Amino acid sequence: MRASGAAMSIGKLGRSAVGESAFRMEARGVSKVFGAHRALDHVDFGLLPGEVHALLGENGAGKSTLIKILTGAYQPDGGEILVDGAPVVLNSPLHAQTFGIGTVYQEVNLLPNRSVAENLFLGHQPTRFGLVDRRRMERESRGLLARYGLDIDPGSELGLHSVAVQQIVAIARAVQLSGKVLILDEPTASLDRDEVRRLFEVIANLKREGLAIVFITHFLDQVFALADRVTILRNGKLVDTCRLDALTRTELVRKMLGKDISFSGSTSLKTERPTTEVLLNFENFGRRRSVRPFNLTVHKGEVIGVAGLLGSGRTEMARIMFGIDPADEGRATMKGAPVGLRSATEAIALGFGFCPEDRKADGILGELSVRENIVIALQGKLGWFRALNRDEQLDLAGQFGEAMDIRAASLDMPVKLLSGGNQQKVILARWLATDPAFLILDEPTRGIDVGAHAEIVRTINRLRDDGMALLVISSEIDEVVAYSSRVVVMRDREMVAELRGEDINPGVIVQAIATHGETAHHEAAT
Amino acid sequence: MNRSLRPLLATVVIFAIAYAAAVMQFPALFSTRVLGNFLTDNAFLGIAAVGMTVVIISGGIDLSVGAVIGFTGVLVAVLVTWLGVHPLLAFAIAFVVAAAFGAAMGLVIHYLEVPAFIVTLAGMFLARGGASVITQDSVPIDHPFYKMITSLYFRLPGGGRLTFLGLTMIAVFIIGAILVHRTRFGSYVYALGGNTTSASLMGVPVARTTILIYMLSSVLACLAGIVFSLYTSAGYPLAAVGVELDAIGAVVIGGTLLTGGYGFVFGTFVGVMLLGLVQTYIIFDGTLSSWWTKIVIGFLLFLFIVLQRLVFAASAQGDKAPGRA
Numbered sequence: 001m002r003a004s005g006a007a008m009s010i011g012k013l014g015r016s017a018v019g020e021s022a023f024r025m026e027a028r029g030v031s032k033v034f035g036a037h038r039a040l041d042h043v044d045f046g047l048l049p050g051e052v053h054a055l056l057g058e059n060g061a062g063k064s065t066l067i068k069i070l071t072g073a074y075q076p077d078g079g080e081i082l083v084d085g086a087p088v089v090l091n092s093p094l095h096a097q098t099f100g101i102g103t104v105y106q107e108v109n110l111l112p113n114r115s116v117a118e119n120l121f122l123g124h125q126p127t128r129f130g131l132v133d134r135r136r137m138e139r140e141s142r143g144l145l146a147r148y149g150l151d152i153d154p155g156s157e158l159g160l161h162s163v164a165v166q167q168i169v170a171i172a173r174a175v176q177l178s179g180k181v182l183i184l185d186e187p188t189a190s191l192d193r194d195e196v197r198r199l200f201e202v203i204a205n206l207k208r209e210g211l212a213i214v215f216i217t218h219f220l221d222q223v224f225a226l227a228d229r230v231t232i233l234r235n236g237k238l239v240d241t242c243r244l245d246a247l248t249r250t251e252l253v254r255k256m257l258g259k260d261i262s263f264s265g266s267t268s269l270k271t272e273r274p275t276t277e278v279l280l281n282f283e284n285f286g287r288r289r290s291v292r293p294f295n296l297t298v299h300k301g302e303v304i305g306v307a308g309l310l311g312s313g314r315t316e317m318a319r320i321m322f323g324i325d326p327a328d329e330g331r332a333t334m335k336g337a338p339v340g341l342r343s344a345t346e347a348i349a350l351g352f353g354f355c356p357e358d359r360k361a362d363g364i365l366g367e368l369s370v371r372e373n374i375v376i377a378l379q380g381k382l383g384w385f386r387a388l389n390r391d392e393q394l395d396l397a398g399q400f401g402e403a404m405d406i407r408a409a410s411l412d413m414p415v416k417l418l419s420g421g422n423q424q425k426v427i428l429a430r431w432l433a434t435d436p437a438f439l440i441l442d443e444p445t446r447g448i449d450v451g452a453h454a455e456i457v458r459t460i461n462r463l464r465d466d467g468m469a470l471l472v473i474s475s476e477i478d479e480v481v482a483y484s485s486r487v488v489v490m491r492d493r494e495m496v497a498e499l500r501g502e503d504i505n506p507g508v509i510v511q512a513i514a515t516h517g518e519t520a521h522h523e524a525a526t
Numbered sequence: 527m528n529r530s531l532r533p534l535l536a537t538v539v540i541f542a543i544a545y546a547a548a549v550m551q552f553p554a555l556f557s558t559r560v561l562g563n564f565l566t567d568n569a570f571l572g573i574a575a576v577g578m579t580v581v582i583i584s585g586g587i588d589l590s591v592g593a594v595i596g597f598t599g600v601l602v603a604v605l606v607t608w609l610g611v612h613p614l615l616a617f618a619i620a621f622v623v624a625a626a627f628g629a630a631m632g633l634v635i636h637y638l639e640v641p642a643f644i645v646t647l648a649g650m651f652l653a654r655g656g657a658s659v660i661t662q663d664s665v666p667i668d669h670p671f672y673k674m675i676t677s678l679y680f681r682l683p684g685g686g687r688l689t690f691l692g693l694t695m696i697a698v699f700i701i702g703a704i705l706v707h708r709t710r711f712g713s714y715v716y717a718l719g720g721n722t723t724s725a726s727l728m729g730v731p732v733a734r735t736t737i738l739i740y741m742l743s744s745v746l747a748c749l750a751g752i753v754f755s756l757y758t759s760a761g762y763p764l765a766a767v768g769v770e771l772d773a774i775g776a777v778v779i780g781g782t783l784l785t786g787g788y789g790f791v792f793g794t795f796v797g798v799m800l801l802g803l804v805q806t807y808i809i810f811d812g813t814l815s816s817w818w819t820k821i822v823i824g825f826l827l828f829l830f831i832v833l834q835r836l837v838f839a840a841s842a843q844g845d846k847a848p849g850r851a
Contacts, residue, residue: 093727122730
């Protein structure tokens with residue numbers, strides 16, 4: 001119902017004037033295929049002048065592929081791109097610039113080693129007799145920066161300014177050189193609150209000047225604060241484009257996560273209480289620019305599910321607990337004794353295990369064999385001088401390989417040749433070999449097939465029954481409900497809710513992700 | 527103040543102190559005669575170091591410089607002495623060869639994405655080997671034009687001579703400084719040294735700039751080779767072995783960051799003069815082995831690398847912040 005209403009509103013805007021679209025920029029039915037994977041499937045996207053248009057979607061939704069097509073970094077395999085109603089082919093980001101399309105990335109793509117003025121004018125510096133007229137360049141920079149409320153010395157080195165200032169300089173450059181469409185790709189990801197506010201003022205001003213702005217972010221608060229319309233992608237398909245004032249937060253989250261979650265039923269079955277023995281206690285544990293301090297108690301024999309959207313701070317929470325990014329606030333105790341958790345080595349020595357989100361980059365050692373991948377964490381724990389010999393290694397690998405049902409032709413084949421599900425099992429086996437007391441799994445079921453999916457969930461349940469404590473991060477709400485004894489909800493880098501018992505059901509979780517923790521329960525109940 | 531000026535300032539101060547100390551011990555060092563010789567004796571090194579400065583600011587390295595100097599000397603000597611070509615024509619031929627050589631290295635570095643270190647190492651072997659294949663011996667150059675050029679000088683007050691070779695080096699430094707600091711090409715060089723991805727997204731013609739940078743370095747090495755052949759009146763295939771390393775040393779001592787993105791042409795000038803001062807001091811002393819030059823250079827290099835680390839680490843918070851995703 002809602003979807004059709006939104007489609008109508010686009011229809012009106014898109015086809016009101018026949019032949020001449022109202023859109024500043026438009027993507028019609030664009031597709032992009034990588035090998036067997038369809039990253040973008042007939043997606044329509046229209047951008048109006050003078051609007052901020054948020055683009056939302058979880059990992060793998062096709063957001064970044066669409067952006068790369070709009071900026072000319074990728075060529076679409078199907079469909080077309082129109083600027084001011086005329087079809088265009090964008091060969092590169094630079095070429096897109098000539099059509100008025102400028103982009104600002106999360107990682108500021110400027111030159112920190114050069115002056116602010118040079119960053120604004122590089123490639124277009126005013127010259128006199130073939131030499132750069134530095135005085136004029138700095139004068140013009142000053143005027144340009146003043147429009148963005150920046151009073152900084154244009155001759156100063158860009159890298160010495162805060163990320164927010166660099167971000168605004170990047171916007172100023174993009175707008176000055178392009179001037180029609182501004183694409184902001186997660187510009188706020190490394191900014192603090194005041195800096196975000198400052199950036200928003202700049203964006204709001206540009207909107208009033210008639211610029212068409214695409215805004216990509218993970219922070220829903222920012223979407224509601226800034227955007228006029230939103231386009232939601234999921235698995236490479238368009239879910240919906242609609243006005244934000246016609247949408248509640250819960251509806252938005254539901255569209256992003258993709259399940260038509262019913263508010264009744266499917267409550268967690270794990271009513272059996274965990275053992276009361278406290279394993280870990282985190283008090284005011286946090287890290288600046290990463291996760292706001294949180295309190296969490298972990299008991300033996302329980303699974304804590306972590307729900308939240310991408311970028312909500314859920315991975316950061318795991319990294320702090322495992323000592324990869326050590327906490328700079330609060331304290332942690334294990335069985336009552338204080339622990340530092342300053343490094344991953346320390347965490348492993350305490351009996352922690354961590355299966356990271358990006359299996360390929362941070363998890364498996366692709367060139368090494370299944371056997372070597374399984375024993376490496378245990379060997380790391382044993383240290384340099386107690387090497388496991390080959391027989392011991394094979395024994396271990398065989399034992400855990402069988403326990404985890406790893407399907408490999410041989411334990412000596414490179415792990416990169418295995419399927420995603422089997423790779424995940426290898427990483428699980430690696431940590432199980434160290435006999436951990438506390439295991440952190442970040443998105444353990446991403447990108448693996450349905451069968452392997454069920455097996456991983458079964459394994460999690462089995463480990464819990466064996467008395468291990470687990471912290472499992474997942475964007476699959478049904479999955480979180482299926483194995484969690486408790487669910488913590490992350491939003492905007494903050495733990496906003498801790499749900500237990502009856503509250504562990506998809507409706508309450510979605511509500512908590514969308515709104516503040518205190519109100520989640522009531523809203524769900526009404 | 528621009529923080530990248532600080533290492534340069536330190537170099538200037540150290541040069542001033544070192545020179546003052548040397549003059550206190552050997553008052554004869556303080557004369558236009560010695561200063562004039564400074565310029566003449568180090569002309570070839572200074573010219574090559576200007577090219578090296580550009581390469582290093584762009585984040586690259588050129589190890590072929592010494593070999594190109596040697597090759598140029600041999601090529602010019604053979605053309606002039608064996609084949610009777612006029613030196614000016616021989617110079618022109620050498621410049622064309624060097625430009626093509628540098629462009630080829632730039633092409634490989636950019637399009638095949640091979641590290642500059644490896645490509646210019648190969649270039650070094652090629653140029654040095656090529657020179658040795660032409661002749662194994664020193665080929666003397668005895669041409670009236672050479673005699674005329676080497677006898678050109680301005681007399682300085684106090685009896686010193688500002689030779690044509692010394693003037694050539696000064697001219698190269700001035701033109702180099704204008705090119706690097708005041709042209710768009712110069713800003714592209716810094717852009718490449720800062721961040722190649724950003725540079726290409728900002729519209730810097732990365733391919734053209736890279737090729738031009740290595741062309742420039744080879745052409746300046748060629749000019750250095752010509753100056754060296756004028757200085758020695760001969761071409762020798764094993765001439766100027768290791769000069770690329772002296773040049774890198776002078777560039778780094780002059781405050782240019784070896785990782786690229788920061789640096790000044792003037793700093794390299796001071797660096798070359800500092801190396802010249804060390805050599806002259808050792809000659810004046812007379813009892814020290816000339817290898818002490820290398821020890822002092824090594825020590826200075828360490829000092830400057832540490833100094834740069836400190837300067838950039840102290841004010842790096844702005845750079846570091848966006849790194850964390």
